[in-house]
Amino acid sequence: MVDFSLTEEQENWKERARDFTTREIMPRKDLDTHGHFPRDLYQKAFDEGLVTAAIPKEYGGGGRSYFELILAAEELGYGDLGVATSTLLMKLSTASLLNFGTEDQKKRWLSPLTEKLSFASHAWTEPEGSSNLVGRPATTTARPVDGGFLINGIKSTISNANVASFFTVFARMNPGTEGLSCFIVSSTSPGVEVSNPYLKMGQRAADTGQIIFRDVFVPEKDMIGKPGQGIQIGMRAIRASRVGVAAMAVGVSKRARDLTKVYGHTHFASDGKPIIYQQDYRFQIAEMEAEIEMVRALTWRACWEVESGHEGMKLSSSAKWAGGEMAVRTTNRASEMLGASGYLASGLAEKLIRDAKVLQIYEGTGAIQKMLIADTACRLGSGLKP
Numbered sequence: 001m002v003d004f005s006l007t008e009e010q011e012n013w014k015e016r017a018r019d020f021t022t023r024e025i026m027p028r029k030d031l032d033t034h035g036h037f038p039r040d041l042y043q044k045a046f047d048e049g050l051v052t053a054a055i056p057k058e059y060g061g062g063g064r065s066y067f068e069l070i071l072a073a074e075e076l077g078y079g080d081l082g083v084a085t086s087t088l089l090m091k092l093s094t095a096s097l098l099n100f101g102t103e104d105q106k107k108r109w110l111s112p113l114t115e116k117l118s119f120a121s122h123a124w125t126e127p128e129g130s131s132n133l134v135g136r137p138a139t140t141t142a143r144p145v146d147g148g149f150l151i152n153g154i155k156s157t158i159s160n161a162n163v164a165s166f167f168t169v170f171a172r173m174n175p176g177t178e179g180l181s182c183f184i185v186s187s188t189s190p191g192v193e194v195s196n197p198y199l200k201m202g203q204r205a206a207d208t209g210q211i212i213f214r215d216v217f218v219p220e221k222d223m224i225g226k227p228g229q230g231i232q233i234g235m236r237a238i239r240a241s242r243v244g245v246a247a248m249a250v251g252v253s254k255r256a257r258d259l260t261k262v263y264g265h266t267h268f269a270s271d272g273k274p275i276i277y278q279q280d281y282r283f284q285i286a287e288m289e290a291e292i293e294m295v296r297a298l299t300w301r302a303c304w305e306v307e308s309g310h311e312g313m314k315l316s317s318s319a320k321w322a323g324g325e326m327a328v329r330t331t332n333r334a335s336e337m338l339g340a341s342g343y344l345a346s347g348l349a350e351k352l353i354r355d356a357k358v359l360q361i362y363e364g365t366g367a368i369q370k371m372l373i374a375d376t377a378c379r380l381g382s383g384l385k386p
């Protein structure tokens with residue numbers, strides 16, 4: 001029998017993340033503000049061990065398992081998706097280093113992240129598009145020079161770019177699909193220009209920025225993996241991170257569901273009873289509940305696949321796709337179930353809708369997830385004959 005119960009350690013960790021969410025995130029009124037990065041809140045998340053949870057203990061981090069990060073993602077996602085994104089992005093932004101970096105690189109780049117509040121970014125996307133970066137010429141290039149490389153180009157919509165101390169940058173050295181390589185670039189290197197030119201629909205507590213590289217010198221020792229290995233490095237990092245997006249989707253869907261429960265118990269139908277006793281209202285909550293359970297089960301299974309070294313792409317993309325769809329559906333549904341207050345800025349539902357939308361977009365759109373799922377789902381396999 002599969003055992004879904006949490007260990008005492010996992011329960012305690014989940015409780016810690018929930019307590020942080022209730023105490024520090026939910027009372028905040030400033031999280032939905034353009035261009036405002038609530039550094040004091042991230043400092044508290046750092047002190048709580050949430051920001052560095054993904055970094056192994058030998059480099060000073062929390063050494064939390066991926067499953068524990070998934071548990072935290074659900075809790076933080078309940079409080080604010082922007083805070084969840086910026087806090088837990090460390091998993092994505094350090095994955096390339098952890099999976100393919102040398103011991104020297106890990107010590108030099110990871111340890112400082114655990115000494116004081118600082119961030120790292122995963123810089124893949126470019127203004128010309130990111131979904132097809134593998135197949136088309138990347139505009140960010142790395143030209144070999146004496147002792148290293150010169151990076152030129154632009155990376156766009158990069159989470160935590162304005163607050164990162166380094167970026168993991170994917171750049172093309174050679175033409176063709178084998179050409180992407182991966183580099184660590186310090187945000188203070190000469191030629192790096194970071195800005196925040198975006199007004200986002202939601203997740204405003206998360207930083208999102210643009211990085212311009214103009215002849216930025218990167219020493220040979222800061223290339224991650226081998227030349228041309230960038231695709232493999234990037235895909236492995238994102239495969240794991242997508243499961244975290246699914247967990248955040250579970251969190252925000254639970255928040256939307258809870259809003260409808262409170263409303264249903266405190267507002268009355270024409271028969272004088274609370275709306276919660278009307279069958280249509282109850283059935284909508286029942287559907288939300290069932291969907292939340294389905295996506296959480298899929299998320300945990302995908303996490304297990306990724307963490308235990310299985311291929312995992314099909315399940316991680318399935319969880320990411322299903323989570324994004326659910327979050328958008330559930331938050332929209334909640335808005336209608338709350339009546340006028342679900343549409344007003346003074347209510348929370350409209351913010352949840354705006355925050356949730358990007359779960360369908362970042363780390364690959366629905367179309368991209370379906371392409372990856374189809375890669376294995378459409379194989380005939382051994383039991384079927386053409």
Ligand SMILES: Cc1cc2nc3c(=O)[nH]c(=O)nc-3n(C[C@H](O)[C@H](O)[C@H](O)COP(=O)(O)OP(=O)(O)OC[C@H]3O[C@@H](n4cnc5c(N)ncnc54)[C@H](O)[C@@H]3O)c2cc1C
Nearest residue numbers: 122123124125129130131157158159361362363364365367
């Ligand atoms: C708030 C936010 C934070 C982000 N953080 C990061 C980050 O930290 N690091 C990072 O690297 N990126 C980040 N991104 C970028 C994000 O991952 C991309 O926006 C997303 O993957 C979509 O890629 P794109 O914007 O380049 O669109 P495109 O690749 O241009 O795609 C546009 C549309 O075309 C469709 N499409 C493209 N190719 C195909 C195809 N072959 N078949 C069918 N349909 C296709 C897509 O589904 C999409 O609907 C972030 C984005 C946002 C909004």
